[in-house]
Amino acid sequence: MTGKRRYEAVVIGSSAGGLNALKTLFMGLDSGFRLPLIIVQHISPDSDNYLIHILNDLRKLRVKEADEKEIPMPGVAYIAPPNYHLLVEPDHSFTLTVDERVNYARPSIDVLFETAAEAYRHKLVGIILTGANSDGSKGLKRIKELGGLVIVQDPDTAEVDSMPRAAILATAVDHLLPLDEIATLLNKLEDEKK
């Protein structure tokens, strides 16, 4: 068997409380972490995406805003720009759109998750973190349907628990874990071979 990785990308959705959750998650990742992370954090439309600087300062992964047509690279984390939806194309390149809000959000987690699910099928990991709405639960369900791995932050450990709870109601999740254990799991997935 060649050492091809079972998983090719990780999508993460977070909302209220997301900044701290993402920081904790990043701190737990091994420094050589290779899977691309594609992240939608709900953020105000005119934000300067300060999240990118904060996560970059942790010096774990290279963190950047997702550019249109960019192809995700190993070991890089991509953040959806404020006021745009982020979609993944069949060739894995990013599309940004200014379509209407979905679940009152732009970027919307469902839009990222549903398109990434189809692009990566069973090679995708989807993670829902803290948040005060239910964006992402449809998308997480789709990831599961297409054979991907779905992880939800244990609601009892989330700063705001409605988003993880909505996700659990929508899908039979594979793992329900606190943030540090999600990081440990991701580090292990890295090594998992086909």
Place this chain on the structure above:
Amino acid sequence: MKRNQDEQLENQDIEIRLLIEAIFQKYGYDFRNYSQAHIKRRILNRFVLSGLKNISEMIHEALCNHKFVDQILMDLSITVTEMFRDPGFYKALREEILPILQTYPFIKIWHAGCSSGEEVYSMAIMLKEEGLYGKTQIYATDFNPLIIKQAKEGIYPMNRIKDFTLNYQKSGGKRAFSDYYTSNGESARLLESLKKNIVFATHNLVTDSVFAEVNLVVCRNVLIYFDRGLQDKVIGLFVDSLPGGGVLCLGSKENLQFSAHYAQFNPLIANEKIYIKKYPN
């Protein structure tokens, strides 16, 4: 089980491609090189609302029922827009670009993909405030005739005016925004005097050609929906419409950097995606 699902997805993708092909053959609207993930989301949304049994049934419906195809056209148009969207961009236009245009005896501007007109009227207001409107001709085009009709009317629901006003102020607006419309409580009608030098027309960036030489092209949040090849083709139209020194404005997440035509331009205000066409050597 998984194989079954992969096959279903494959079939659906084929059906969507056939629907897009049917719309092209029958009506001439060419979505074949738009972002696939985007087209698929929009078509599947319409499919769910339609109550039809499968996408193939949508093909027949689109061929026979013109109302239905109008709806699909709207779905694929994405007409979301605002007045003074991205105020920083309009501030840069006002402070850096209009002073350049001011030196010309006559100014021609093309808004490509203008949607319901908000962007065009924002430009008209700025030109008025800078004393340039009188010597300006604006061409405002979009491929969707229904949306061009709305653009011509220039009537917007009152509940959007608050955001427009805020954007206007942030962009460096010099007056009270309410000077520019009359309201009946429900909707705001922009002043007729703003429309005087604007020609609204349908024009398809994918299938139509250049129609005038202009000093400034504004095409924002349209190219993001196109694949790389189509982006290049459309930027080629802009290259042909602009003389040396002409200005091209793209949306804040659009970039010339990877285009085949990049060598023809210099960035003028890079973070606002404002480019100037080089003079021929």
